[in-house]
Structure formats: structure tokens, C-alpha cells
Amino acid sequence: MTEPDGFRRAAMQWLEKRPDSRVDYSWVSSFEYEGSRIPLMDRQRGIRKPAGFEAALAIRTTFTAAGKLPPYVDAIGDDGLQRYKYRGDDPQHPENIALRNAMKMGLPIIWFVGVAPGSYEPIFPVWVVGDDPEALQFALAVDEGQRFLRPDFGLDEDTRRWAEGRTKQRLHQRVFRSQVLLAYNGRCAICKIRHAELLDAAHIVADGRPNGHPVVPNGLSLCKIHHAAFDHQLLGIRPDLTIHIRQDVLEEVDGWMLKGGIQGVHDTRLAILPRNRLEHPDEHRLEERYVEFLAAPVA
Template sequence: MNWLALRTNDGADSLTTDEIKEFRFRGEPMPLMDMQRGIRKPAVLDAALSFRTVYRPEGLERPYEDSVGHDGLIRYKYRGTDPQHPENRALRVAMERRLPLIWFFGVGAAAYLPTYPVYLIREEPSQFQFVVDAVSDGVISSDSVLEGTLKRYITVETRRRLHQPIFRATVMRAYNTRCAVCALRHSQLLDAAHIVPDREEAGVAAIRNGLALCKIHHAAFDAHILGVRPDLVVEIRRDLLDEIDGPMLRHGLQERHGQRLMALPSARKERPDRDLLDLSYERFRTARPG
């Protein structure tokens, strides 16, 4: 997990399958993820080391559809329906020993976001699934009763710990880790911005509602200082165009006015949704200076 942290900007960036294969244990290759199966149990271990969820383009179903339960915790499906399948047994051993696991979540073709540590805290055999705790480091026991406040906390934290990083990694992959406005390529300085905020019904956590933006342009976008028209042209709020300040204002904002986005996904279906851009641009156009 320390090895993963060093290579993923502490869990913020995804890795390709080739990059995942680079891991060595005591000088020997040790695959962290099974490239053919969902669950990885090295022969030298008694328990599973990792499990994965394959990438699903929007509108397509995964072979195994994981879900969030009423308690806010993720359910990870068995391999098949046989509880005694070796891979399911390997997960059960990890659960019984409360061992930390790595969850590789697909964010593109041959691209995975590793989330770690996660723990399996109980099994639901009738639904052929395990319950995954990605928040509390396994301290929730299988017989604990979650109060309403704790349930809400778990739900919010699960969303933050899993869904938001997955959205970021998917957007970064689609935009080739470049700011859509200025083409900056430093991952640590980039965010995945929602075109329409995710708290709104239209604000889906999908690539078509995302823009890769550097932190300056993300803040400007959220503050309605910078807008993106449905035809993918950048606009800067009128009062800032007349303002005189330092080079950041001039080069970072004013000179981008009237320019097309500099980076876009190569796949057309992953490009910003025109209707969502239209909604966002109208809010930019009618916003009053703060």
C-alpha cells in the first residue's frame, strides 16, 4: 500500500495495468491485481490481497454489479454463487482475520484507481456478497448496530472516500491529465470539476458532467468568474476583463477569454454534455460580481 501511495499521488491518481505489474516483493514480481479474475490471492498467502471492479462506460452494466446498502456500506459480489469457491474463501479469510485489502476500481480501459485499506466486515450469503468498509479501518464489528447519525456519517464518508476519487480519476484519464482551459499537466495541481454540482439532480458523477481543471481555473469556474459555453469556448466575466492586476490575471484568465478549450477527451461520448454546459453557462452569464 505504501508502494501504491507513492505512485498514485497518495491514492488520487489511477494506474494502468502495466504500471500495476511493476510491483516487486523481495525483488520478485508480485502481481497486486489479478488481470483475469476479480479477486487476487497470491499462492504464498492464505487470504486475498485485492479485488477489483471492472470499468463500465456509462450505460453499460458490469458483469458483477456492486451496490451501496441502506447502511451506506458497499456490497462486493461473490465470484459466482458458490460460497466455497477458492476466491470467495480467500475473501472470507481476509474478513475473519480483519486484514486490509486493496480495491482496484476501473476508471477506463486498463486503468484502475486503487483504494486502500478497505476491510470486509461481514458476509451476506443469501445475496452472494460481502460488505465492504472503506471508512472506519475495520472497526465496525459484524454485530454492531449503526445509529442514525453513524449511518449518515458512513454514507457521506463512503461517497467521499470512493465515489469522488473515482470521478476524479475517470475525468483525469479522459482528459489525459491536462487542464481543459490551459493544458497544465501536473496532476497535483488538477481537479475534476463538476459542470453541474453533484448535489443537484442533474449533477451526475459521469465524465460528461466533468472537466479537468487546474486549481485556479476550477476556483474561477465555481465562482462564475470563468464560464464555458456549450460550443466549448471559454469566457471570463466582463468586469475582470477591464481589471489591471498581475500576470496571473492577464495570462491565466484574461487571455483565455474567447478561446476554445485546450484539452478534451478523444472519445466524443466522454466530452462535456452540451445541455449541462448550457445550464452552467446560463448561471455564469447571469451571476452578479461578488
């Protein structure tokens, strides 16, 4: 069948109502439209084009475990736009043609990004806005505002920085949060609270720094209070995973939250760690951040 009018909009509205932020193949393959079941993801292929459709509907990036190399190297380009590698090295492969057709027709697609074995964070809508056969990759807009940027035209520095910031926020940080919270079993590493809406994925070394990659060993699952205390240098974490509260904060007299939630964790060890030791906080990154904590001026 040819692609029905309104199909993509219906598929994305259905995804918006998903019971969990992450999905698996079984769930996304249950989508139905006008009585027909049309899986949104292909079990084997990275690029999904339902039979009869002219353009790709979705792309997929498989999960890469800590310490492993990803099968495809998708990265942000010099223009701030995300890249997605071709299927193989033939620009005329049917799946590459399907993605190219989505670009020519201006159709939005869904990107399923692996955050754990068999578990994906759906990013949508995404648009294909550039095609580079020499580098065997497409350029993607992961934000509505990026749709009309073209990688084959020079972008001024302000636009490039804005585009890169949006890519990191809409894609990299969302995936980073999912991976970190999954690694820590959805709990704060310090106080063990487990409400996802109260949890953040905190960078140990800040994003944009040489070691500030959005990977689990550079992350900590922290509740919003402990994340803020960590970011504002009220709380430091030593390379041996023990917690250090700044001296003036230890001496402060205030309510029960400060006493129990901040002062009370001084010299204790992180309460939650990932089961996989390769996902534990990186010792060298912790040391780099702890040196900054010790040197930070007291407000």
C-alpha cells in the same frame, strides 16, 4: 505456502512507492516478497487469493467505457458503506469464501479500480466489514474510520452521512479524478497546463445532485485557478463549449494573471477535449450549470 507475517504491510508499502498513481497488471505482478514473486492482482479473476493464502489479498473492478454498463453494479449502500458484488451467485464460491475470511480475520485488502483499459487506481487499505448473501454482496470500509461500522446494525443519520462522505472522497472522487485527467491527456481544458499536481477533476453538476454522477461526461480537467473560478461562478462554460467570464470580472483591473489567465479566455473555446466523443462534456449538464452561472449574484 501460508501467508507470511508482514506480507500485506510490505505489499502496500511497495504500492505506496509506485512511480505513477495508476498501475497495470504487468507492474503489480512484479511484486516480490522474501525472494518470491507474488502478483498482487489476478489477470482473469476479480478476487485475488495467492496459492496457500486463506484470505483474499485484493479485489478488482474492471474499467467501464463511457456509455457502457459495468459488469458488476457496485454502489454505496444506505449506510454509506461501499458494496462489492460476489463472484457469481454462489456464496460458497472459493473467491467469496476468501473475501469472507479476510473479513473474519480483520485483514486489509487492496482494491484495484479500473480507470482506463488495463489501467487501475489502487485503493488501500480496504476492509470487508459486512456480508449479505441475499443481495450477493459484501460491504467495504474504504477508510480507517469506517472499519468498525457494521452494516447489519442501524446507523444514525450523522454517522451515515459521514460514512457516505468518506466513501465518496476516498473512492469515487479519486477514481473520478484519474478518469477525467486521463481523458483530457493530463492537461487543463482551458489553459492546457499539464502538471498533474496543479490539476483537478471539476464536476459540471455538483456531486449529490440528480445529474452529479462521478463520470467523465460530468467532468472537466481544470487547473486549480480555473477550477476555483468555475466553482465560484467567475467563469461559465456554455453548452457550445465556449467560455464566458462574468462581466464585472472582465471590467476589473488587476495583475497579469487576471488579464491573461481569466479575462483572456473570455469567448474562447475549450482548448482540450477528450479524444473519445462519448467522454466530451455533456451538453445538458453544461446547460444546467450555465443557467446557474447566469443567475448567480455578483459578490
